Amino acid sequence: MTQTTGNTFRKVNTVLHRDLGYFFAALILAYSLSGIALNHVDEWNPDFIISKNEIELKGSYKKNDISPELIRDFSAKAGESSYRLYDFPSSRQVKIYYKDATLMVDLEKGEGLYEKISRRPVFYQVNVLHRNSVDWWKWASDVFAAMLIIITITGLLMLRGPNGFSGRGKWFFGAGFIPPIIALVFQQL
Amino acid sequence: MLRSTTDYTRNLLVILLLMIAGCTAKPEESAEIQPGNDRKIGVLLISHGSHSETWRNTLFELEKNVSDRIQENGKVSGTKSAFMEYTEPSIATRLKEFDNEGYTDVVIIPILLTVSSHSFDDIPTIIGLKENPESVEMLKLEKIERYTPKATPHITPLLDFSDILRKNVLRRVRNLSNNPEDEGLVIIAYGSEPYEKEWTELFDKAANHVHAETGIDAYSIGWCGHIVRYSPDSTASAISRVLDKKKTALVIPSLVAFDENFQIKIIGGGIEKVDDHETRVKYKPDAILPDSNIEQWIVDISEEYAANISKQ
Numbered sequence: 001m002t003q004t005t006g007n008t009f010r011k012v013n014t015v016l017h018r019d020l021g022y023f024f025a026a027l028i029l030a031y032s033l034s035g036i037a038l039n040h041v042d043e044w045n046p047d048f049i050i051s052k053n054e055i056e057l058k059g060s061y062k063k064n065d066i067s068p069e070l071i072r073d074f075s076a077k078a079g080e081s082s083y084r085l086y087d088f089p090s091s092r093q094v095k096i097y098y099k100d101a102t103l104m105v106d107l108e109k110g111e112g113l114y115e116k117i118s119r120r121p122v123f124y125q126v127n128v129l130h131r132n133s134v135d136w137w138k139w140a141s142d143v144f145a146a147m148l149i150i151i152t153i154t155g156l157l158m159l160r161g162p163n164g165f166s167g168r169g170k171w172f173f174g175a176g177f178i179p180p181i182i183a184l185v186f187q188q189l
Numbered sequence: 190m191l192r193s194t195t196d197y198t199r200n201l202l203v204i205l206l207l208m209i210a211g212c213t214a215k216p217e218e219s220a221e222i223q224p225g226n227d228r229k230i231g232v233l234l235i236s237h238g239s240h241s242e243t244w245r246n247t248l249f250e251l252e253k254n255v256s257d258r259i260q261e262n263g264k265v266s267g268t269k270s271a272f273m274e275y276t277e278p279s280i281a282t283r284l285k286e287f288d289n290e291g292y293t294d295v296v297i298i299p300i301l302l303t304v305s306s307h308s309f310d311d312i313p314t315i316i317g318l319k320e321n322p323e324s325v326e327m328l329k330l331e332k333i334e335r336y337t338p339k340a341t342p343h344i345t346p347l348l349d350f351s352d353i354l355r356k357n358v359l360r361r362v363r364n365l366s367n368n369p370e371d372e373g374l375v376i377i378a379y380g381s382e383p384y385e386k387e388w389t390e391l392f393d394k395a396a397n398h399v400h401a402e403t404g405i406d407a408y409s410i411g412w413c414g415h416i417v418r419y420s421p422d423s424t425a426s427a428i429s430r431v432l433d434k435k436k437t438a439l440v441i442p443s444l445v446a447f448d449e450n451f452q453i454k455i456i457g458g459g460i461e462k463v464d465d466h467e468t469r470v471k472y473k474p475d476a477i478l479p480d481s482n483i484e485q486w487i488v489d490i491s492e493e494y495a496a497n498i499s500k501q
Contacts, residue, residue: 042418047326047330048323048326050323084320085319087309087319089304089309089383089384089387090304090384090386090387092386095309095310097319097320097321097322098322099322100322101322102321102322102323104383115323117322117323117326119326127330128330131330133329133330133331133332135332
């Protein structure tokens with residue numbers, strides 16, 4: 001490779017790395033945030049805030065006791081002035097539906113669990129992208145993945161000399177393989 | 190004379206009316222089933238859905254086995270299968286097909302064991318009978334289409350409605366059992382957080398039936414679904430509880446069909462965590478299906494619903 005060709009290559013490499021980096025910065029941050037959120041899906045609900053409120057209904061009831069009036073009384077205790085419908089999942093329970101909430105009443109115990117659902121701001125939106133919950137987004141996601149590969153490769157080739165890939169870079173590059181290899185070894189044990 | 194003329198006129202009118210009626214009315218039997226003739230009834234078997242091809246094929250096989258029998262009496266014109274999530278054909282896809290084919294009524298048979306959020310909220314929300322806020326949001330996020338069919342949907346009871354599960358568990362226990370005195374039963378099921386009591390009661394009944402029929406008196410239950418975040422630990426712990434009392438644990442997966450992730454990875458993984466599992470645990474990674482009793486139940490309930498719809 002002549003010096004001119006080499007310089008041109010490095011210039012293109014730098015421009016690609018810089019501008020792709022700028023362009024995809026928002027998406028990289030969104031996916032990283034969502035990645036952390038979804039990693040902990042067992043410990044929290046990354047998409048929705050479900051506020052729960054236990055309600056004491058005083059006394060026990062039977063399925064036959066349930067009437068629209070009683071449902072309105074239960075609803076009032078949960079702070080709801082009207083309901084959409086109610087239904088019986090079992091003989092001991094009635095579930096009342098509202099616009100963005102439900103009240104599950106345990107008729108035997110006379111207890112209600114009121115649950116109100118709302119989208120978790122920012123996380124809901126970044127998770128929608130990360131999960132490809134928009135049909136065509138998977139293609140955008142594929143392009144994004146390909147661009148991340150380009151950003152990474154151009155990053156590896158960016159510098160020359162002792163701080164470049166051929167210098168200390170190769171050691172760091174190699175060290176990056178260690179954590180996943182350890183994880184895979186543990187998985188096989 | 191006057192009376193005779195009046196009688197004559199009346200008789201003539203009666204004869205004329207009878208003649209008109211004779212020309213226009215259909216035979217009595219046809220007249221009775223007339224409302225049913227205006228209807229085109231379909232049967233849709235809805236199951237949870239799975240990434241496992243084996244799982245899906247089992248459900249398609251179930252439909253194949255019951256389809257002709259359901260349509261035998263002429264009241265039902267077609268049967269289809271749908272999956273609630275993960276793969277096509279989805280519920281919306283199938284309901285659109287029924288609508289396009291001119292069906293007026295669809296009997297929906299959920300192939301689900303007992304009450305859960307899927308049976309009670311998700312399926313009714315998908316088909317437009319309910320609008321459970323959490324289901325609406327989750328369905329949107331998981332790209333599960335909601336579709337309100339033009340045909341009238343009729344949802345049947347779940348499998349727990351009959352004694353199918355008890356017979357199924359007993360049959361599978363008998364296949365594994367050699368020495369009931371030394372054995373305990375471990376049932377592993379998907380489970381459902383809001384309805385844990387109903388699930389437990391369902392399997393308590395099955396275990397009591399096994400006890401009455403075989404003498405196996407130790408029993409425990411473990412979950413393998415979302416309720417335990419798909420962890421094998423609940424399986425391991427249920428087995429350990431039985432092994433505290435008995436020499437051998439018979440592990441029965443009470444899941445509709447075989448899914449590698451559940452019967453092998455989660456339940457199998459749980460078994461491997463138990464000390465001496467090679468000698469003390471008996472396990473066949475099978476499922477509730479295939480089961481001829483379930484097939485017959487589907488045929489019977491389809492006929493029952495179709496007959497009622499025809500009478501309406």
